[in-house]
Amino acid sequence: MTASSHTTRAHSFNAAAAQYAANRPSYPPALFDAVEALADRSLTGARVADIGAGTGIATALLHARGAEVVAVEPGDGMAAQFRRAHPGIPIIKGSGNALPLVTSSLDFLTYAQAWHWTDPAHSVPEALRVLRPGGALALWWNTTPLDVPWLAAQADRIDRRFDVHPKVAKGGSGAPAALADPTGRLDFARRQVRWSRRIPVDTHLANIGSRSVFLLQVKEASAAFLAEEREHLLQTFPTGIVEEVYDVDLLLAINT
Template sequence: MTAPSHADRAGSFNAAAAQYAANRPSYPPTLFDAIEELSGRPLTGARVIDIGAGTGIATTLLRRRGAEVLAVEPGDGMATQFRRAHPDIPIVRGNGNNLPLATASADFLTYAQAWHWTDPAHSVPEALRVLRPGGALALWWNTTPLDIAWHAAQAQRIERRFGLHPAVEQNGSGARAILGDPTGKLDFIRRKVRWSRRVPVDTHLANIGSHSIFLVHGTEASTAFLAEERQLLLNAFPDGIIEETYDVDLLVATTP
């Protein structure tokens, strides 16, 4: 099988938007505390543009912090799911490489699980254009900590079958973002925020199955792997409940 392209993986979520919305993890309140601390300004009352908003997981949390939020999403399926679930939050179509936004119009630009789908040669200058002076660019990813034995074992099984575990693959996204600034104008501060959630085995499997590496390999291959994985997890967690642990890799940079 030919390796899926970056564009194929980026577009794969649109057919699985409902699965994504129902099963993907959220983010802890401490993440948004850290964003405010590192940016030096509150989210309450701020003009926040959430780019690559997907189904709105981060967007809704930003709004609950009191921000005035606009979502930007390129995908048909994801945008449809967003509108269905959040009809009161404005959303426009676009992506980080060419933002449909006015110059100096945002206090924050946020990218939750989305910056790695952009081309920094375009997305960095666009971020600098859209942010107001003193505005903040905040990028973050839920990543899988490999110091937890069952997470590490599962990551190895996924890598043997499909390639890197998607949430493990994103462990390096923060470093790549720092190194990928072609302008040299962004001075990122990095913070790791650990949190966890307890979910049924089937929710966990639906979560990992909603990642692009599974979606692009087709239903047959993914279904077979997830069935095997379900049995292994039930052997390890007989009550059928799993504690998923995440390290949120957060990067924040403020504009001059």
Template sequence: MTAPSHTDRARSFDAAAAQYAANRPSYPPALFDAIEELAGRPLTGARVVDVGAGTGIATALLRTRGADVLAVEPGDGMASQFRRTNPDIPIVRGNGNALPVATAYADFITYAQAWHWTDPAHSVPEALRVLRPGGALALWWNTTPLDIPWHAAQADRIGRRFGAHPVVEQNGSGARAALADPTDSLAFTSRKVRWSRRVPIDTHLANIGSHSIFLVHGTEASNAFLAEEKQLLLTAFPTGIIEETYDVDLLVATTS
């Protein structure tokens, strides 16, 4: 099978938007505390543009934090799911390489699990255009900590079957790529926030199955792997409940 392109993987989420919304992990309150600390300003009352908003997992949390949030999302399926889940939050179609937002509009621009789908040669200048002076660009990813044995073993099984685990989720390469800003315009400060959630094994499998590397390899290959994985996990976790642990890799840069 030909290796799926970056574009194929970016577009794959639209067909699995409901699965994504129902099973993907959220983010802990400590993440938003860290964003405010590194940005030097509160989210409450701030004007926030959440780019690559997807189904609105992060967008809704930003709203709950007291922010005035505008979502930006390129995908048809994801935007439709967003509207069903968050009917009171405005959303516009677009992407980070050409933001459909006025200059000096935002106090924060946020990317949850999304910056790696942009081209920083375009998305960095766009962020600088849309941010007000003293505004902040915040990027974050839920990543899989490989110091936890069962996570490491599962990542190895995924890698052996599909050629590569989704690297952003596995080891924070998306965050490292952001630090290598080709425009040399931003000075990022980083923070790592560890958290966990307890979920049924089926939720865990639906979560990992919503990642692009599974979606682009097709239903047959993905379902076969996930069926095998379920049996292995039931042996390791006979109660059927699993604790997923995450390290949120956070990067924040402020404008002058």
């Protein structure tokens, strides 16, 4: 992927912020239990910055967990949606490549579905700069488990139609530690948490339609695929209720 296409994908969400907020999956409590266990400290009372916060799905959960959290988001559309939904949580403009945050000020720096939009050559030293000694960098992604047959079949249909990178098509941008930090400066621990949610078929279609691969297609091409996909899904889920299954892929490193 070229730098320009990467940027275009990253900014594609701003025009679909309401769709993103309404249909994207959340994260299970077990994820935050794992974050606390790996960091060996509670989120309650911790100073946290959630980077690439988007519409605030993860930020709101961190706030509910008792963290003193601030959101950092580069996109105007996503930030506007965030402010409408979470007026009591502060949000500032910025990106992981140049954090608008004070040096050694944070207990946790979190990236939910967002680290892959950064350049680790910049975002790694920035993370180490703003974290206190002993602070934790936590990266996570909802990824699609391909041992679930209907999800594997759907991912293959997306691949065949749009010829996209498999990680993008399968909804899983999670990466092993070597990709998250090519410099090798961070010592990541890794955990996976499986969870699921039951939602109407149309919510599932709106969810996958909010991915960058769909947002960047000609509108008619995306609509045609999603209409066909609806027929596939109703064959598998004749009640119209889909059980989406996710593996949350968590990477966490301590600033030593």
